[in-house]
Amino acid sequence: MGFISTENAPVDVADVPLPAHYAGLKTSGERMLATWDAACTWGQTPDGGMNRLSLNDDDKSVREWFVAATEKCGCKVTVDAMGNIFAVRPGLKNDLPPIAIGSHLDTQPTGGRYDGILGVTTGMEVLQTLHAAGVTTYAPLAIVNWTNEEGARFPPAMLASGTWAGAFTTEYAHARADKDGKTIRNELERIGFLGATPCSHTAMPLSAHFELHIEQGPVLDAANQSLAVVKGIQAIRWYNIDLVGREGHTGTTPMATRADALLGAARMTVAANTIALAMPPAANAMATVAVVHAQPQSINTIAGKVRLCLDLRAATDADGETLDAQVRVAFAAIAAEQGLGYTIECFWTSPALHFDPVMVQCVRASTNSLGCAMELVSGAGHDSGYTSMHVPTGMIFTRCREGISHNPNEWTSPEDVALSAEAMLGAYLRYDDYLRRKYEGKNV
Amino acid sequence: MGFISTENAPVDVADVPLPAHYAGLKTSGERMLATWDAACTWGQTPDGGMNRLSLNDDDKSVREWFVAATEKCGCKVTVDAMGNIFAVRPGLKNDLPPIAIGSHLDTQPTGGRYDGILGVTTGMEVLQTLHAAGVTTYAPLAIVNWTNEEGARFPPAMLASGTWAGAFTTEYAHARADKDGKTIRNELERIGFLGATPCSHTAMPLSAHFELHIEQGPVLDAANQSLAVVKGIQAIRWYNIDLVGREGHTGTTPMATRADALLGAARMTVAANTIALAMPPAANAMATVAVVHAQPQSINTIAGKVRLCLDLRAATDADGETLDAQVRVAFAAIAAEQGLGYTIECFWTSPALHFDPVMVQCVRASTNSLGCAMELVSGAGHDSGYTSMHVPTGMIFTRCREGISHNPNEWTSPEDVALSAEAMLGAYLRYDDYLRRKYEGKNV
Numbered sequence: 001m002g003f004i005s006t007e008n009a010p011v012d013v014a015d016v017p018l019p020a021h022y023a024g025l026k027t028s029g030e031r032m033l034a035t036w037d038a039a040c041t042w043g044q045t046p047d048g049g050m051n052r053l054s055l056n057d058d059d060k061s062v063r064e065w066f067v068a069a070t071e072k073c074g075c076k077v078t079v080d081a082m083g084n085i086f087a088v089r090p091g092l093k094n095d096l097p098p099i100a101i102g103s104h105l106d107t108q109p110t111g112g113r114y115d116g117i118l119g120v121t122t123g124m125e126v127l128q129t130l131h132a133a134g135v136t137t138y139a140p141l142a143i144v145n146w147t148n149e150e151g152a153r154f155p156p157a158m159l160a161s162g163t164w165a166g167a168f169t170t171e172y173a174h175a176r177a178d179k180d181g182k183t184i185r186n187e188l189e190r191i192g193f194l195g196a197t198p199c200s201h202t203a204m205p206l207s208a209h210f211e212l213h214i215e216q217g218p219v220l221d222a223a224n225q226s227l228a229v230v231k232g233i234q235a236i237r238w239y240n241i242d243l244v245g246r247e248g249h250t251g252t253t254p255m256a257t258r259a260d261a262l263l264g265a266a267r268m269t270v271a272a273n274t275i276a277l278a279m280p281p282a283a284n285a286m287a288t289v290a291v292v293h294a295q296p297q298s299i300n301t302i303a304g305k306v307r308l309c310l311d312l313r314a315a316t317d318a319d320g321e322t323l324d325a326q327v328r329v330a331f332a333a334i335a336a337e338q339g340l341g342y343t344i345e346c347f348w349t350s351p352a353l354h355f356d357p358v359m360v361q362c363v364r365a366s367t368n369s370l371g372c373a374m375e376l377v378s379g380a381g382h383d384s385g386y387t388s389m390h391v392p393t394g395m396i397f398t399r400c401r402e403g404i405s406h407n408p409n410e411w412t413s414p415e416d417v418a419l420s421a422e423a424m425l426g427a428y429l430r431y432d433d434y435l436r437r438k439y440e441g442k443n444v
Numbered sequence: 445m446g447f448i449s450t451e452n453a454p455v456d457v458a459d460v461p462l463p464a465h466y467a468g469l470k471t472s473g474e475r476m477l478a479t480w481d482a483a484c485t486w487g488q489t490p491d492g493g494m495n496r497l498s499l500n501d502d503d504k505s506v507r508e509w510f511v512a513a514t515e516k517c518g519c520k521v522t523v524d525a526m527g528n529i530f531a532v533r534p535g536l537k538n539d540l541p542p543i544a545i546g547s548h549l550d551t552q553p554t555g556g557r558y559d560g561i562l563g564v565t566t567g568m569e570v571l572q573t574l575h576a577a578g579v580t581t582y583a584p585l586a587i588v589n590w591t592n593e594e595g596a597r598f599p600p601a602m603l604a605s606g607t608w609a610g611a612f613t614t615e616y617a618h619a620r621a622d623k624d625g626k627t628i629r630n631e632l633e634r635i636g637f638l639g640a641t642p643c644s645h646t647a648m649p650l651s652a653h654f655e656l657h658i659e660q661g662p663v664l665d666a667a668n669q670s671l672a673v674v675k676g677i678q679a680i681r682w683y684n685i686d687l688v689g690r691e692g693h694t695g696t697t698p699m700a701t702r703a704d705a706l707l708g709a710a711r712m713t714v715a716a717n718t719i720a721l722a723m724p725p726a727a728n729a730m731a732t733v734a735v736v737h738a739q740p741q742s743i744n745t746i747a748g749k750v751r752l753c754l755d756l757r758a759a760t761d762a763d764g765e766t767l768d769a770q771v772r773v774a775f776a777a778i779a780a781e782q783g784l785g786y787t788i789e790c791f792w793t794s795p796a797l798h799f800d801p802v803m804v805q806c807v808r809a810s811t812n813s814l815g816c817a818m819e820l821v822s823g824a825g826h827d828s829g830y831t832s833m834h835v836p837t838g839m840i841f842t843r844c845r846e847g848i849s850h851n852p853n854e855w856t857s858p859e860d861v862a863l864s865a866e867a868m869l870g871a872y873l874r875y876d877d878y879l880r881r882k883y884e885g886k887n888v
Contacts, residue, residue, distance in 0.1 A: 215696065217692075218698070219698065222701075249661065249847075249849065251678060251680065251730065251757050252659065252661030252849075253823075255717070255721055255729075255731075260717075262733055266711075270707070270710050273704075276699060277699055285699075288744075288746060290694060290741070290742060291738070292736055292738050292741075294735070297736075298735065299753040299755050300734070309743040311743050311744055313695050378696075379693065379694075380744075381695075403693075405693065405696075406693070406745075407691075
């Protein structure tokens, strides 16, 4: 993935004022909380969490609610071939693609009430605010629900925004199946959300994409901040490491002559951690081994085979390459020292994303106006990663308690939920005015 | 377990001569190889290995062959309640319990042709040598086939010698079941080896127990030696270690605030290895982590829970305690540093065994006479570990290629097979003469 920065006009990114006539326009915290709460009606679990796997009956219900609610605010709804829903409110210049505010309404099987849902409903609150005030924006506005962001039922994650962006073909995406063999295409058909519009950024173009999401990390909570500007998404690399040693009896094989695959794996796990910690703080380097498969898993037989899965992240691609190179040198040395056969395969790479500077500045100006100054790089992937391949993209992070996510204990305070909508309104209006000035040739 | 040293008479352990009238008595390499080969008739696998799980039809066949072959050499066969077979050849003093040469005829499911089988058949070759020469020994001789040494079908290992020794009750042992729910008692009955004699060291007493076994380690092969005196069995301790950290997203959880259970486990695995390697060589300290269970095994979720299984061994109990203490200190420190909940449970301890000095000297004198000077401590458990709780016990190790065992590639040269019988004959005759001198009051 790369990013597309705004190309059509020179821009002073510091210059994204909120137009004076919008000064009185405010979101409603009460309505925002009611909309968010309504969006959690289907798929609740007794522990306070959510289980709304993509395209199940609860997802069908929330989708129907979303369509009805946005149509009530004057939107025309388009559903594409991946079930992505675009609720478009006309603007002054309807030949321009809409500025989107999007996220997702599906959840993990033991998920929470904020991940994704908060992003879609802040968009709905922006919509309701404009609708109630009778405001006509410059470009159209689209509130977007991206299908199957979680990938929990149909791997991989972010499949439908990825298809929109051209990273996957629709044929591939349609054929993804859950563990019971049900395909996305059949499930879309079953719940009535297999749209006629092709799933692509050319068939359903956007002018820009905003997304608000809970941080899913503890940084805002630790800093006692409500919101952050998201500057981009970290570089991510995933690896499989296979080690082959020699099985042997733990009591009869001298320590000096062993080829212990699990000892080698342990040294690599420690080494990856040490290397990441030694990199400069600005690199935000992270190295994690969270998957280990050892064979034969017998207490008195030295492990003959081990597979590790390694997750490396860094703020920039250059930092990611440095981390990769250092890990490879260390792992090769450990394998040689322990007498192990060794392969390392990088099976997935997601280059670092830097969000469009105008979009970032719109978010920054809005969150700063609400007293929030923090700026973060996202460690997790989001639909915005795919939209940024084709359109200017910006994100806002909202604090969640202790960084807990993908868990029923996921929690964001009502105050922060309300503030999220206000921050999104400010960012969105700034970009809409930026487009006005750009295309009208005024004040740019 | 402890060991019983010879108590009835003072003894100069260096003084175990081979009586002059036995000087011409030799085992037959050809006959030994034929007997060993015949013992591998039942349960062969196409890859050259053996699959003769305890009490299956192939085990029944080899047992019937063993009974017939030993009866042909003038033995009276006793089968006890655990199916242990004692083929007793009378001596001069038949009020004395027999001197046993024992091991096992069952194998691992993917086992080899030497583990256990070599020990029983060297005993049979000693028997055939005495029978062919018409020699009457002082004490009776018993060739013993211990049931279910491997424990591969009916855990735990060494169950029947353990029952004989009183470590398990017969009721407990009879109730052990395989994965299909078949019990030892029913299978003994089915194959006709549920004997009337109680399984115990009082109902079926022995004067001593010799066992020859392949080393199952690479030391003899590396030293190019055929045989070794076994001085005892290492102290063994098995542990479960449970670590509890905090699950979190690998991309959004700062490295500094993690409680990564798998990182802690990796550091412990490395630390145990480092501690064992740092102990004095005489301690023969070994530390192995060969089992690891991590949760939730997702590449982008920090491991929240890990269980490790740890195997510690050392030449003496004191060395074992030192190893245990150092590991506990290191593990507690690592758990604290990584912010992990931590428990360690030692769920099985086998104290170090030191074989009876007269028995060891009989083995030493015999192997030395064959040009083999190596002395080892066994890293693996054997039936001799249990017999040593009640009677003087000694063991001989025979080299196996590269230390490979529990594997179809297990291999000992024909020359070493032949030499094994000769070494056992010499050790056995020395102890028989030692008993003669002890009870006759001559030359002791």
